[in-house]
Amino acid sequence: MKKFDVAIAGGGIIGGAIALELARAGLRVGVFDRQQPGQEASWASAGILSPAPENPGMIAIVPLGKASLSLYPEFIARVEEISGKSAGFRPKGTLEALFSQDAKAELSTIIALHHGLGLKAEPLRAEDARELEPALSAEVEAAVLRPDEASVDNRALTGAVLEAAERSGAEFFPGNGAREIWRAGKRCAGLVVQNENVEAKWTIIAAGCFSAAIKDAAPYAPVRPVKGQMAALRAEDLMIERVLWSDKIYLVPRNDGRIIAGATVERVGFDKRTTAGGIQKILSAAIELAPGLANARVEETWAGLRPDSPDHLPILGPTDVEGLLMATGHFRSGILLTPITARLVREWITEQRVSLDWDRFSPLRFQTSAANAAQHAPA
């Protein structure tokens, strides 16, 4: 029987980064993936590192996002050094373009909201925004510059994290998915993978949007897939320096000259097909934001599945089963939240305390809400 200090179900960027942290802390770590690691959401992502909330529901993760963003430079340096691979980190800021007639009012609301949350944000007049990013449409009325934000090449970073974890001593078992959590009374004894039991003192479920399919994980991690379609464009005569946003689209420049455009948000189960309607939506919004992209070559289209939770917040931390932790449900921010997730899990396992309050993200919150709903249901 295989025996580890820590068994991790899922070798995406989250499972990989946790494996890296724990292996570097001297623990014996086994990562079990039902396929080749790093081929799901972490591969499909856009790689934007932005703690700014997209809607009021996301304000709860701002402290986590800010902490993670501040860990990024050190995280990238470590991963690149150990793996010998570049992660395509671009700490160049992001720029949100406003098109509305009352952009001025919108601008001051956004700036006030950001400052209230301790996020750096600068208002820009349309002409100043176009000076920074000449590819922007002439229809842009104003913009918000968030100078601290960044992006990574998430495919490169995920590959580098997995390589760094392996070089640090973590063992990977591709094609060996977890079927169930191995319970021994009130304790978790490890994982049941394909045809064997894997013994571990600590077990971590990090299988992204597939986590709920692992038997006994669903009450703690009721995650669902949310599809996002994407396109990679290349335009020889058009330069984009920063991540650009409108309310319909984002454009993410890569070091290799590609511009990633995305993404749709679709609740259609585990379907990863790209569709004519989805890609059309992305391309027309991309051209609206940067009209020069009309001549761009479409190099690739793809879709991936974000791991969403019922309240759209991550699911992080210990459960009521001794030795069992969840690290999933990162929805639209999993690349951003990777360094802080790995750090908090490592702290919990090695020191039984965490440096940032993660109770809001407890895997036990769904059981409480299910119990409350049952209590208040009409007889």
Ligand SMILES: Cc1cc2nc3c(=O)[nH]c(=O)nc-3n(C[C@H](O)[C@H](O)[C@H](O)COP(=O)(O)OP(=O)(O)OC[C@H]3O[C@@H](n4cnc5c(N)ncnc54)[C@H](O)[C@@H]3O)c2cc1C
């Ligand atoms: C289109 C799109 C755009 C995105 N853009 C951004 C962005 O700009 N910024 C950002 O921060 N985030 C973004 N995200 C979100 C981010 O990509 C995810 O939150 C993050 O990648 C989740 O990582 P993960 O390791 O939890 O999951 P995944 O990368 O999905 O990895 C899960 C792993 O678990 C494995 N697995 C499945 N079932 C089992 C099993 N039973 N046993 C063992 N292993 C199993 C899978 O094979 C996979 O390797 C985006 C996501 C998508 C899809």
